Every structure is written in structure tokens, then in C-alpha cells.
Amino acid sequence: MPGKQGYFPADSMAVRVMSKRAVGLTYGERALVVGATNPLLYVGTAENTSHRETPYNRLALTGRLFEAVFLGTKAEADRALQFTRKKHERVVGGLSEAAGPNHPAGTRYSARDPHLMYMTMAFTFDSAEAMHDLLVRKLTDGEREGLWQDFVRWAELFGMPRSAAPATYREFRASFDTYLASDQLFLTAEARLVGAHLAGAEKQKYPLPGTLRHGAPVLALIVQGSLPSRIREIYGLRWSSADELAFRIAVRTMRAVHFRPRLAPAGPLRIALRGPSAPSYATLARGERELIRSGRPSMPGVDTTRRAQETA
Incomplete structure (x- = not known):
């Protein structure tokens, strides 16, 4: 995908950041975890998705659509944009109950609300920036501005x-x-x-191939460690000094891996660090579907029967 003629040229900050697999495999989960603290965004999505009980299938779909616009050709991006617009036409509603002091019952939401569209982008940008700083290298001031302007265009x-x-x-x-x-x-x-589930608070239950199975706990650690401390507190996620130490070691290791290929000719490692992350999410989504087919819930506690009765 990277390098194809799309809405963002190959040397744009959007392509340079979003084609890093370390970013692609972590920013989406972090954005969803942090973004779930916005009740209008969360309820609006949850009430209008066919993946309410399968969050990794929703994450895989979202990742594929986002990458198509960032990294794909204009034709691929246009298909993703058309699909998303069609889905968003139906995302209109209101809170059935209060969601804190600032969101009383009846507060309206719409996927076409300019502010909610901005907030969706803001959570996504914040996480892409954070994961690149953590796992690849810190961006310069000029690069941050360029990445921001690319995300606004996106x-x-x-x-x-x-x-x-x-x-x-x-x-x-x-x-x-x-x-x-x-x-x-x-x-x-x-x-x-x-949100806690996506942050990796539970041990992975999905039948994954070896590389993903061994990497999932590390990615969960990195996502949790990247969260602002207040977000972890809101979720009630425990974070010990041992967790912090393991997180710092994982981050240093990942940054070192990215540093070395910059000094060496292109090779398998350098190539492996760059490219679309949607295939990895698709593998995770398949594991989640297998779990559902075996009769085990992916998201214990998420009740879709009440929603079905309300919309019948």
C-alpha cells in the first residue's frame, strides 16, 4: 500500500507515520480505549454497530477503512469513504440514560455532527502521535504540524x-x-x-497463530502503559512499578529495533517494520469469530438482547 498514488503522497507525514506497523498495531486500540470516555461517541457507535459483541472485528474493519484512506490509492480510499458515509447516515439517536453530569438522558448524537467528527479524528491523531513517539522516535515540531494538517485533511x-x-x-x-x-x-x-477489554486487561482468549499469540501480551502492555494516568484511573486499571518497568523495557526494545534499520541498507527487518497493519487485525478478528462460533462470548457482559427488543 505505502507509496501508491493516493490522497497522501509517499513522503507525507501521514504515510510516514501510519505505515509504521508499530503505530498501526497499537494506535487503534489506544484510540478506542481513550475515546470510550466520550459517552456520545461510545453510545453512538455501540447502538449502531453490528459488532457490539465482537470489538476486534469492529477494530479490524475500522483499521482497514482508515488505512485505505491513508495508504491506499484514490480508488481504494474513495470506496472506503463511500462505505463509511453510507454507514454514518443511520447513526443518529440520543442517550437513553444520563452519562455523567454533562450528558443528561436525551442528549442527541449524530455521526454527521461536526464536533463529534472532530473528536473522532482527535482521539485517532492523539494515539497515532503518542505511539510513534513511544515506539519509533519523537517527532520534530515541524513533523507534528505536518502530521496534524494531514489528519485534518483526512x-x-x-x-x-x-x-x-x-x-x-x-x-x-x-x-x-x-x-x-x-x-x-x-x-x-x-x-x-x-475499553478495559481492548486495553488487554483480560488474557487473550482467541486462537491466534504463534507470532500474534506471543506478541499480544506485549502489545497490551504497551497500550496500557501509553495511556494517560487519568485514563487508567477512570478505568480502574491497576498499574504497578513492575508494569512500568516492563513497559519501559518493551518501549526501549521497539525503539532500538527501529533505530538500527535507519543505519543499514533495506532488508527483511526494515521491510517488516513498514506496511499496512490491517492483515494482522484481520487475523485477530478471525480468532474472535471462531470463539463466537464455539459458543464462547468475546465480550461477556455485553447484552445485545435488550437493544434488539428496543429496536424491534
Whole structure:
């Protein structure tokens, strides 16, 4: 995918960052975990998805659509954009019960709401930036600005008005960090369950091939360690000094792996570190489907029967 003629040229910050597999395999889960603290985004998604009980299938689908726009040809991107717009036409509703003091019952949501479109992009950008800084290298100020502008363009392709987003990275960082520290964040009971699950709070149950099976615990550790401490506190995720030490070792190892290929000719390792991550998510999604077919739930505690009765 990377290097094809699409909406983002091969030397753009979007392609340079999003084609790193260390970013591609971690930013999505982190974005969903942090983003679940926005009750309108979480409820709007949960009430209008066919993957409510299979979050890794939803993550795989989202990752494939996002990568098609970032890394694919214009034709591939346009198909992903058309599919997403069609899905979003039906995402309209309201909170059936209060979700904290700032979101009373009846608060309306829509996938076409410019602010909610911006918030979706903001959570995605924040996680892509964080994972690149952690696992590859820290971006320069100029690279951050370039990545921000690419993400704004990306969100525009999905329909977000340009005016919905801050004009510069500096403005975004100030406003988003203020938001994360505010009382706007709230976890519904289901969001807490699903978010903790995606953060790797439970041992992986899926029948995965060797490389993914051995790598999943490390990726879970990295995702949890990358979360702002307040987000871990909201979820009630325990984080010990031993966890922090293991996290730091994993991060240093990953950064070292990325540093060496920059000094050497292109080879298998350098090639393996770059490319689309959707195939790995698809493998995880297949494991989740096998789990469901065997009669074991992927998400114990998520009740879709009540929603089916309400919409019947």
C-alpha cells in the first residue's frame, strides 16, 4: 500500500507515520480505549454497530477503512469513504440514560455532527502521535504540524468541516489536553467493560497463530502503559512499578529495533517494520469469530438482547 498514488503522497507525514506497523498495531486500540470516555461517541457507535459483541472485528474493519484512506490509492480510499458515509447516515439517536453530569438522558448524537467528527479524528491523531513517539522516535515540531494538517485533511475526506478543527497543532494540543483533564469524560458501564477489554486487561482468549499469540501480551502492555494516568484511573486499571518497568523495557526494545534499520541498507527487518497493519487485525478478528462460533462470548457482559427488543 505505502507509496501508491493516493490522497497522501509517499513522503507525507501521514504515510510516514501510519505505515509504521508499530503505530498501526497499537494506535487503534489506544484510540478506542481513550475515546470510550466520550459517552456520545461510545453510545453512538455501540447502538449502531453490528459488532457490539465482537470489538476486534469492529477494530479490524475500522483499521482497514482508515488505512485505505491513508495508504491506499484514490480508488481504494474513495470506496472506503463511500462505505463509511453510507454507514454514518443511520447513526443518529440520543442517550437513553444520563452519562455523567454533562450528558443528561436525551442528549442527541449524530455521526454527521461536526464536533463529534472532530473528536473522532482527535482521539485517532492523539494515539497515532503518542505511539510513534513511544515506539519509533519523537517527532520534530515541524513533523507534528505536518502530521496534524494531514489528519485534518483526512477527517475532511470523511466529511468533517475544516472549521471544526483547531488551525494548528499547538492549538489542538492545548485544547485536547484540557479536555482530557476536564469533567467531560465519563465511562458508561459498557464502555468501561469494552475499553478495559481492548486495553488487554483480560488474557487473550482467541486462537491466534504463534507470532500474534506471543506478541499480544506485549502489545497490551504497551497500550496500557501509553495511556494517560487519568485514563487508567477512570478505568480502574491497576498499574504497578513492575508494569512500568516492563513497559519501559518493551518501549526501549521497539525503539532500538527501529533505530538500527535507519543505519543499514533495506532488508527483511526494515521491510517488516513498514506496511499496512490491517492483515494482522484481520487475523485477530478471525480468532474472535471462531470463539463466537464455539459458543464462547468475546465480550461477556455485553447484552445485545435488550437493544434488539428496543429496536424491534
